[in-house]
Amino acid sequence: MQKTILQFLRFGVVGVAGFLVDAGVLTAMLWLGLGPYAGRVLSYLAAASTTFALNRAWTFRTAPREGAVAAQWGRFVLLNLVGFVANYGTYAALVAGTEIVAAHPVIGVAAGSVAGMFLNFGLSRRYVFKA
Numbered sequence: 001m002q003k004t005i006l007q008f009l010r011f012g013v014v015g016v017a018g019f020l021v022d023a024g025v026l027t028a029m030l031w032l033g034l035g036p037y038a039g040r041v042l043s044y045l046a047a048a049s050t051t052f053a054l055n056r057a058w059t060f061r062t063a064p065r066e067g068a069v070a071a072q073w074g075r076f077v078l079l080n081l082v083g084f085v086a087n088y089g090t091y092a093a094l095v096a097g098t099e100i101v102a103a104h105p106v107i108g109v110a111a112g113s114v115a116g117m118f119l120n121f122g123l124s125r126r127y128v129f130k131a
Contacts, residue, residue: 004125010058015113015117019113022043025042026042040091044088049077060129072128075128083116083117087115
């Protein structure tokens with residue numbers, strides 16, 4: 001149980017790094033004129049790649065290293081699409097339905113990150129970085 005709690009806390013710290021990447025890339029995409037929805041897809045992929053690398057190196061560093069890194073990354077991104085649905089759904093609903101979030105989409109990124117975190121942790125621990 002203590003190992004799981006420690007992993008969850010590390011997963012949360014990595015999630016903060018992912019949030020910073022997500023928000024930064026989204027801000028850049030908005031500045032380039034891509035729009036809040038398409039820009040978020042790109043920012044999510046950048047954040048997912050960042051969190052995969054950090055989780056692999058730190059959160060789940062004792063997990064076996066079976067197969068190619070690219071295959072493990074693919075499993076991570078594929079399984080985390082479940083969390084992405086919660087993440088992006090929360091984000092899109094807030095952007096569409098809340099004036100302050102529409103004006104400041106990064107708030108929606110934060111809310112979406114929290115919504116997807118628990119799903120992503122469970123799926124990552126069980127299927128991507130399984131002991």
